[in-house]
Amino acid sequence: MLLDRISCPADLRRLTPDQLDELSAEIREFIVEVVSTSTSGGHLGSNLGAVELTLALHRVFDSPRDILLWDIGHQAYVHKIVTGRLRGFETLRQADGMSGYPCRAESEHDWVENSHASTIISYAHGLATAQASDQGEGRRVVAVIGDGAMTGGMAYEALNNLGASGSKAIIILNDNGRSYAPTVGRMAETVSRLRVDPRYVRQRAKVEDGLRKVPYVGDHLAWGMHGALAGMREMLEPTAFFESLGVKYTGPIDGHDVVGLEKALRHAVELDEPIVVHVLTDKGKGYGPAEQDDVKRMHDIGAPKPGTYTAAFTEALIKEAENRLEVVAITAAMPDSTGLLPFAEAHPGRMVDVGIAEQHAVTSAAGMAMGGLRPVVALYSTFLSRAFDQANLDVGLHGQPVVFCLDRAGITGDDGPSHHGVLDMVLLSKVPGMTIFAPSSYQEVQQMLHDALEITSGPVAIRWSKTAAPHVDEAEVGSGLTARKVATGTDVCLVGVGKILPACIEAAELLEADGISCTVWDPRVVHPLDPALVVDAASHPVVISGEDGYRDGGVGATLADQVADIALERPAAERPAVRVCGIPTTYLDQGKPDAILSALGLDGPGLAAEARRALGR
Ligand SMILES: Cc1ncc(C[n+]2csc(CCOP(=O)(O)OP(=O)(O)O)c2C)c(N)n1
Ligand SMILES: CC(=O)[C@@H](O)[C@H](O)COP(=O)(O)O
Numbered sequence: 044m045l046l047d048r049i050s051c052p053a054d055l056r057r058l059t060p061d062q063l064d065e066l067s068a069e070i071r072e073f074i075v076e077v078v079s080t081s082t083s084g085g086h087l088g089s090n091l092g093a094v095e096l097t098l099a100l101h102r103v104f105d106s107p108r109d110i111l112l113w114d115i116g117h118q119a120y121v122h123k124i125v126t127g128r129l130r131g132f133e134t135l136r137q138a139d140g141m142s143g144y145p146c147r148a149e150s151e152h153d154w155v156e157n158s159h160a161s162t163i164i165s166y167a168h169g170l171a172t173a174q175a176s177d178q179g180e181g182r183r184v185v186a187v188i189g190d191g192a193m194t195g196g197m198a199y200e201a202l203n204n205l206g207a208s209g210s211k212a213i214i215i216l217n218d219n220g221r222s223y224a225p226t227v228g229r230m231a232e233t234v235s236r237l238r239v240d241p242r243y244v245r246q247r248a249k250v251e252d253g254l255r256k257v258p259y260v261g262d263h264l265a266w267g268m269h270g271a272l273a274g275m276r277e278m279l280e281p282t283a284f285f286e287s288l289g290v291k292y293t294g295p296i297d298g299h300d301v302v303g304l305e306k307a308l309r310h311a312v313e314l315d316e317p318i319v320v321h322v323l324t325d326k327g328k329g330y331g332p333a334e335q336d337d338v339k340r341m342h343d344i345g346a347p348k349p350g351t352y353t354a355a356f357t358e359a360l361i362k363e364a365e366n367r368l369e370v371v372a373i374t375a376a377m378p379d380s381t382g383l384l385p386f387a388e389a390h391p392g393r394m395v396d397v398g399i400a401e402q403h404a405v406t407s408a409a410g411m412a413m414g415g416l417r418p419v420v421a422l423y424s425t426f427l428s429r430a431f432d433q434a435n436l437d438v439g440l441h442g443q444p445v446v447f448c449l450d451r452a453g454i455t456g457d458d459g460p461s462h463h464g465v466l467d468m469v470l471l472s473k474v475p476g477m478t479i480f481a482p483s484s485y486q487e488v489q490q491m492l493h494d495a496l497e498i499t500s501g502p503v504a505i506r507w508s509k510t511a512a513p514h515v516d517e518a519e520v521g522s523g524l525t526a527r528k529v530a531t532g533t534d535v536c537l538v539g540v541g542k543i544l545p546a547c548i549e550a551a552e553l554l555e556a557d558g559i560s561c562t563v564w565d566p567r568v569v570h571p572l573d574p575a576l577v578v579d580a581a582s583h584p585v586v587i588s589g590e591d592g593y594r595d596g597g598v599g600a601t602l603a604d605q606v607a608d609i610a611l612e613r614p615a616a617e618r619p620a621v622r623v624c625g626i627p628t629t630y631l632d633q634g635k636p637d638a639i640l641s642a643l644g645l646d647g648p649g650l651a652a653e654a655r656r657a658l659g660r
C-alpha cells in the first residue's frame with residue numbers, strides 16, 4: 044500500500060501522477076473505513092472531497108515551513124494522514140485521542156483549532172502580515188476555505204482587508220456547492236452554473252495552457268485571457284467580485300486533478316500577491332452512498348434520531364406553526380441537524396437558510412419580528428456565541444420576540460473544545476428581557492416552545508443537549524414560567540438544569556438511602572428563576588445546583604446570589620451552604636459527554652458526594 048509509505052509531505056513529492064491516483068483511492072478507502080467504524084463519528088463527505096487538493100497543496104508547499112490553514116478544519120483528515128498521523132485515526136475524536144480537527148499539540152503542521160467557520164482568511168491575513176514584517180521568514184501562507192464558510196461575514200471582512208493591504212496569502216476556495224445542504228447565496232448560484240458545465244472548466248484550462256506556451260508573453264496572455272472572457276466571466280465567474288476587493292482570482296480549477304491543481308498553485312505563488320484559487324470539488328467523491336446523499340453528502344455520518352430533544356423540537360415546531368401563521372424558522376446552513384428539514388417540508392416557504400451566517404441570522408430575525416413575523420432561530424449553542432452582540436442589542440435592546448432554539452447545548456464531546464455549548468446561559472442571561480428555558484424531557488420541549496411563543500414582551504431561548512430526551516407523563520410537565528418541584532425533603536435541596544435533572548434525582552436517592560432528606564427542583568425556566576424555587580431552596584441547610592453549562596455566571600451562581608439575599612438577615616450559621624456544580628472551563632477537551640460530566644461530578648454520585656461534603660457527613 045502506498046499509504047503506508049507516506050509519513051511526511053516529502054514522500055508525496057516522489058510520486059508519479061499514476062501513483063497519486065492510486066494513493067488517492069487508498070486514502071478514500073481508509074477514510075470511509077475509519078469514519079464508518081469510529082465509535083465517535085467523524086466527517087466523511089468533506090474529507091473525501093479534499094483528497095487531491097490536499098495532496099497537491101503538500102506537494103507544492105513545504106509545510107510546516109509554509110503555513111497551511113483549514114477553515115473549520117473538519118476536512119483536514121487527509122492533511123493529518125500525510126503529516127504522519129495515519130495511526131492516530133484509531134483514536135479519532137475520542138477522549139485523549141486524536142482530534143477531528145487540526146490540533147497544535149498534535150503537530151507543527153497544524154495552526155488553527157477553532158472549528159467555527161469563516162475565520163481562516165483572517166488568520167491568513169494576520170500570518171501574512173507577520174511574514175511581511177521585519178520578523179518575517181519568507182513563509183508562504185495558504186488558507187483553504189469551503190464555499191459554505193465563504194457565506195460567513197468574517198470571510199468578506201478578511202478578503203476586503205487582504206485586498207487593501209496586499210498581504211500575500213493564497214486563498215483556496217474549495218467549492219463543492221454544499222455546506223450541509225446546497226450552499227445558499229448569490230456567489231454560489233453564479234458558480235453553480237460552472238459546476239453543471241465541466242466542459243467550461245476543461246476548455247478554459249486547455250486555452251490557458253496553450254497561451255502560456257507562447258514564448259516570453261505566454262503568462263501575460265493567459266492572464267489577459269481573463270480580460271478576454273470578461274463578458275463570459277461577468278456572467279459565469281465571481282472574478283469581478285474578488286478583484287473588486289483587490290484580490291486576484293483564478294479558476295475554476297478541477298479540484299480532483301492533482302497535476303492541474305499543482306500548476307495553478309505554482310502560478311498563484313509566482314503572482315506574489317493575494318489571490319483566490321477557486322477549485323471545484325465533489326463532496327463525498329468516490330463513495331457512492333455519500334455521492335447519492337442529497338441531504339448532506341454524508342458531511343458526517345450522524346442523522347437526526349427519533350426520541351431526541353431535536354426530534355421533540357421538530358414535532359413541536361411543525362405543530363405550533365399550523366396555528367401560528369407568523370412563525371418562520373431560520374437556519375444557518377444546518378437545516379438537517381437542527382431538525383428543520385421536516386418543518387420545511389410541512390410548511391414550505393417558511394424556513395430561511397441564511398448560510399453560515401449566525402450574526403446575520405439573529406439580526407435578520409430581529410427585523411422579521413419588527414415586521415410582524417415570529418422568527419424561531421435554530422442554532423447550535425456554540426455558534427450562538429458568535430451572535431451575542433446581535434442577540435443582546437439587535438434583539439434584546441429592541442425587545443423583539445425572537446425565539447432562539449439552541450441545540451447541542453452543554454458538553455457535546457466529539458467535536459472538541461470549540462463545540463461545547465457551555466456559554467449560552469451565561470451570555471443570554473445577561474440580555475435584559477430574555478427568558479431562558481431548559482427542558483428536561485421530550486414533552487417539556489413542546490410545552491416550552493408553546494410557552495415561548497406566548498411571550499411577546501421580548502426574546503426567549505430554549506436550550507437542549509444532543510441526547511435522547513426522557514419521555515414523561517403529562518403530570519411531570521410544567522407550564523408557563525414556573526419551576527417544578529419533583530421531591531420534597533428538609534436537609535438538601537437539589538436543583539437540576541435540563542439534562543442534569545436525572546442526576547439530581549439519582550443523587551437524592553443515594554442521599555435518602557443514608558437518611559438524608561432531599562428536595563429536588565426542575566427549574567424549567569433558568570432565567571429568570573422562579574421565586575418559589577429560590578425561597579424554598581433558601582429553607583434548606585444545603586443547596587446543590589447542577590447545570591451542563593459554564594459554572595461562573597450561570598444558573599447556579601444566580602441561585603446562590605438570590606438565596607444569599609434571602610438569608611442575609613439570618614445568623615451566619617443558619618444561612619444555607621450553596622454548592623454550584625457546573626462546567627469549570629469553556630475549553631474542555633473532547634470525549635464522551637456523560638464521561639466528561641461524571642468526571643466533573645455532574646452525575647448522581649458526584650452531586651450526592653458534594654451534598655455530603657456540604658453537610659459535613
Ligand atoms: C460558525 C459556524 N457555524 C456552523 C458550523 C457547522 N458547520 C460545520 S461544517 C459546515 C459546513 C461547511 O461547508 P463548507 O465550508 O462548504 O465545507 P465543506 O464541508 O463543504 O468542505 C457547517 C455549517 C460551523 N462549523 N461554524
Ligand atoms: C464541523 C461540524 O460539522 C460540526 O458542526 C459538528 O461536527 C456537528 O456535529 P453534530 O451535528 O454531530 O453535533
Ligand SMILES: [Mg+2]
Pocket residue numbers: 189190191217218219220221222226
Ligand atoms: Mg462546501
